[in-house]
Amino acid sequence: MKSFRIVFPLFLVFLLLACAATPDKSNNEPAKLFAAGGTVLECQGSQMLLAIDIPDFSKKSGSVVDDIANQVVRKSYILEGTPITIDGQKGNVTEVRGSQARITFDQLLPSCAPGRKVSVHVPKKTIAVVDFEVIGGNRKEKGRVVLEGLTSALIDTGQFIVVERTKLPALMNEIQLSLSGMTKREKDGLAGKLLSADLILTGTLTDLQEEWEINLRILNVRTGQALSAVAMKTRLFKQMELRDSGPWIEDFESADPDPAWVLRAETAPVKKNKKANFSVHFDSGQGAEDSSRSLRIDFDFSGDKDFFAFANNYKKRDLTLYNGIEFFVKGTGKFNGQFYILTSHPDDPNRIDQWTAMMVVDKTWKKIRIPFNKMFISRGWIKKGAQKTGAVPGDQVLRLNRVEGIQFGVGSNKNDAVSGSIWIDKIRLYGGSEMPG
Structure with a gap:
């Protein structure tokens, strides 16, 4: 009876995750294969010892997460217990x-001379990325930033099917409740099997201030063994990678x-031979609500007809x-204002696109609410601004x-007034189950 109480909840977890978290294999199509070169070192009966030229999947972005993703690919490219195809x-x-x-x-090799060059094909693997533990410091959210960035980088390599991270907490909780006597490696291994994963990636990030x-560990689910770990000390992120999601x-x-x-x-005109100018400061005499x-x-x-x-x-x-996003706005008169979000391309942070939303400013405080999915790229930006930053029109x-x-x-191109002021206050982001009003 005790064994039934242990196995039954795990069986339910398996059924749920097999339907929701794993790739659909009902069509019985073979897993996509990836090619590499190899050199025969030794042959004996039905066995071959092979040196494999593992491809380099690194990008030239200089990103630490891309470098880690490349290491994960290279260290897990060939797995014990997995199928492989050599020259067909x-x-x-x-x-x-x-x-x-x-x-x-399965059979004796007809011809297997040492030094012979062969073509190696390996199947695409399924990997489950478990939440990273952040040790020390007070920057716990950085673990999530690394996790999300690394998950995207692993997908971008094209070598993995990545299990949805949202499915993992429920699974791990079930394992904790039902199999409290297991070691962490055993738990991770069982998690991988229930998710039909080939690999489990987990680890720790230790905040050393500067x-x-x-320390990341890659677990081969088929054998239960840990592969070579990824270990390094680094500043981890360039400034561009540290993004506030709070x-x-x-x-x-x-x-x-x-x-x-x-x-x-307000010290000098913004443009040469033009009088147009503006200033930005905090005003202690005005506030919304x-x-x-x-x-x-x-x-x-x-x-100046082209001044912002x-x-x-x-x-x-x-x-x-x-x-x-929502905020309050007020002006010395009625103006047509703009709100912009500047976004960058994942391969080049200097390639910027400017997303626009229009707003009407009045003499009294007014609440403005802008859904992100209603923002647009202006034609002027696509023709001029995008090209200046290297962004490609149509992308x-x-x-x-x-x-x-x-x-x-x-x-100035949206307004008749020559001069004036606008005030911005009470900015906040909205999301979750809350819908724009």
Whole structure:
């Protein structure tokens, strides 16, 4: 009876995850194969010792997560217990040592001379990425940032089917409750089997203040053995990779406002031979609702028909958890204002696209709510701005996980007024089950 209580809940987990988390194999199509070159080292009966030229899947992005993904691919390219095809002949990997593998075939090899070059094909693997543990410091959210970035990088290699991370917590909880006597390796191995995974990737990130110590373990589910670990000390992220995915609530009441705001004193015209100018500062005399402080933009177009006054916040963000942004706005008159989100291309952070939403500013405070899925790319940006930053027209995708900056502003081409001011206050992101009103 005791064994039934242990096995039955795991059987239910298996049924649920087999339907929801694993790839559909009902069509009985063979797994996609990936090719590599190899050199025969030794032959004996139905066995072959092979040196395999494992391809390099690294990108030239310089990203640490891309480098880790490449290491994971290379260290798991050949797995013990998995099928393999050598020059069209099917066999199984029985032993792996570095880039050398011993292959066993169902029949004797007709011709197997040492030094012979062969073509090696291996199947695409399924990998489950378990949450990373962050040790030390107070930057626990960075574990999630690494996890999401590495998951995307693994998918981009084309070598893996990645199990949905959202399916893993329920599975691990079930294992903890039902099989408390198992070791962590045994639990991870069982998790992989229930998910029909070939590999489990897990590990720790240790915050050393100036740098991070990364220790990742790759578990071969078929054998229950840990493959070569990925271990390094690094700054881990370039600044572009550290993105704030937390809530953003900005009411400008704090004595130490967000340093990502770009303030500008009105000192000289922005353009040569033009009088147009603007300034950005905090105003302690204006605030929406119960607030007493706001962000203020003063502008003077002075005959410039192509001038834009704006306030920038250049904090790098990941806004994928949110549906949109809301804020209060007020002006010295009625103006047509703009709200922009600047997003970058995953392969080049300098390739920027500018996503736009329009708003009407009045003399009284008004709440503006902008759903991200209603934002657009203007024709002018595609023709001019995109080309200046290297973005390719037609390749515009609203990558909310790669927000490089947010702008509020007003342009001379949308307004008749020569000068004026607008105020911004009570900025916040909304999302989850909350829908735009």
